[in-house]
Amino acid sequence: MTAMVAERGTVMAREAAEAPARVAQQWRDGGAAIRALAARLRADPPRAVVTIARGSSDNAATYARYLIETRLEVLTASLAPSTASVFTAQPDMAGVLALAISQSGRSPDLIAAARAARDGGALLVVLVNDTASPLAAMADVVIPLDAGPELAVAATKSFITALSAIAALVACWSGDDAMLAAVEALPQQLEAAWHSDWQHFVDALADAVGLYVLGRGPGFAAAQEAALKLKETCGLHAEAFSAAEVRHGPMALIHSGFPVIAFVPDDAGREGVDAAIAAARAQGATMLEVGGVDPSGPAIPRTHPALTPIVQIQGFYRLVDALAARRGYDPDSPPHLAKVTSTR
Numbered sequence: 333m334t335a336m337v338a339e340r341g342t343v344m345a346r347e348a349a350e351a352p353a354r355v356a357q358q359w360r361d362g363g364a365a366i367r368a369l370a371a372r373l374r375a376d377p378p379r380a381v382v383t384i385a386r387g388s389s390d391n392a393a394t395y396a397r398y399l400i401e402t403r404l405e406v407l408t409a410s411l412a413p414s415t416a417s418v419f420t421a422q423p424d425m426a427g428v429l430a431l432a433i434s435q436s437g438r439s440p441d442l443i444a445a446a447r448a449a450r451d452g453g454a455l456l457v458v459l460v461n462d463t464a465s466p467l468a469a470m471a472d473v474v475i476p477l478d479a480g481p482e483l484a485v486a487a488t489k490s491f492i493t494a495l496s497a498i499a500a501l502v503a504c505w506s507g508d509d510a511m512l513a514a515v516e517a518l519p520q521q522l523e524a525a526w527h528s529d530w531q532h533f534v535d536a537l538a539d540a541v542g543l544y545v546l547g548r549g550p551g552f553a554a555a556q557e558a559a560l561k562l563k564e565t566c567g568l569h570a571e572a573f574s575a576a577e578v579r580h581g582p583m584a585l586i587h588s589g590f591p592v593i594a595f596v597p598d599d600a601g602r603e604g605v606d607a608a609i610a611a612a613r614a615q616g617a618t619m620l621e622v623g624g625v626d627p628s629g630p631a632i633p634r635t636h637p638a639l640t641p642i643v644q645i646q647g648f649y650r651l652v653d654a655l656a657a658r659r660g661y662d663p664d665s666p667p668h669l670a671k672v673t674s675t676r
Contacts, residue, residue: 342656344565344663348488348649350480352522355496358478359516366497369457369473370504378429378455381408384445388487388557389433392459392494395553396431399502399638402549403511416448417441425452432458435482435490437465446470459497461490475501485666486564488649491557492522495642502638514636521633522646528630530651533620536591538658542569543591546578546608547641548601554622554641555595558648565656565663575601575608588616595644596624599637622648 359366381400383393390410397408411430415421417440430449434442437460446467450456458471461479468474475497479490496518503511537543543562547555552574559572573582575594586592592612596605606624613619621629622644630651635643656663 342484342653342662342664344484344486344488344649345653347482347484348492348646348653349526351489351492351646352519352526354479354489354493355522356519358476358493358496359500361478362476362497363500365473365475366500367504369475370501373429373505374507378406379427381406381429381431382411382425382449382454383408384411384413384430384432384442384449385434386413386439386442388491388560389435389494391553391557391560392433392491392498393431394556395495395550395641396433396498396502398550398552399498403502403506403508403638411445411449413439413441413445415445417444422448423452425449425454428452428454430454430456432456432460432467432471433494434458434465434467435461435477435479435487437462437467443467443470459494461493484664486561486652486663492642492646495553495645499639499642511636511638514639518635518639518642521635521639521643524633525643525647526650528632528647528650530630530647530654532628533593533630533651534654534658536618536620537566537568537655540568540591542571543593544578544582544586544612545570545572545593545595546575546605547572547595548575548597548605549599550638551595551597551601551605551641551644554645554648555593557645558593558595558652561649561652562655564666565652565661566659567661568659575605578608579611583611583615586612586615586617590615590617591620592617593620593622594624595622595641597637598623598634598640 385393461477477493545555545559555572559570562568562570
């Protein structure tokens, strides 16, 4: 058994370890802007919300969709960037909040989609790490991610700060004081999560070929991000499913020894995730629970249920780095990938 290295020298690991400090700085420097935007949205509620994002940022958009729909009951949907960049469509966006999320703010299809949303009448709010980017320049409101320079191709701290900004906005917009207090305490929870022990997961996945990653509600965003990182950095064919959706077909592929990672929530979605875990185990799956009752899993700090996915995925980045090393991959140089992806 190979023990997890306390601190690896990869760029990805160093950047992920910065997330707690970056989240603290984000709230310290940008809290007033988030509160002001929340007050604006309370005074003039949008009829709907659309998210615009790609890659890890689109996983953050999944988190936003679930939080906004469950805590504010505002219809939220993803706007496919190609509707503007390829098909040149111009939907009516009057009265809509368009939430564009990006690390670089420089992907041409995101810029085209954000411009179309703004020109269609939407209030364009941009969550971006590079505030000098073209995406930031066209925004009605900019919320800086404050992640600092991110050099690793696989985004980590900018994903965490995107989630924390979304959580802070929803907490302020909904007037949820308990959730806001959890946002303010989030850096300490992230720090503890970063030092959690994932050795059991490393051993279980060292020779894996493919696996499923399950989540539910806001936690589905963590499942999506985990699957993406396992593909990017560990050479694993990982598919993310809702714990409900996995029962509609994908369960047929689960067999003895097939790995299944489950992000277990602390909210109303837990019953469904627990049921999916039980069903997968009955089919012989190697179950790996993040936040569940299995004592072999990592000790993830408890927090407000809405913020659980943020703390869980921060710890999971530690696993990704260790697993990449175990499998002989360099997470700083994923094959065929670049930091800014240009698509149409």
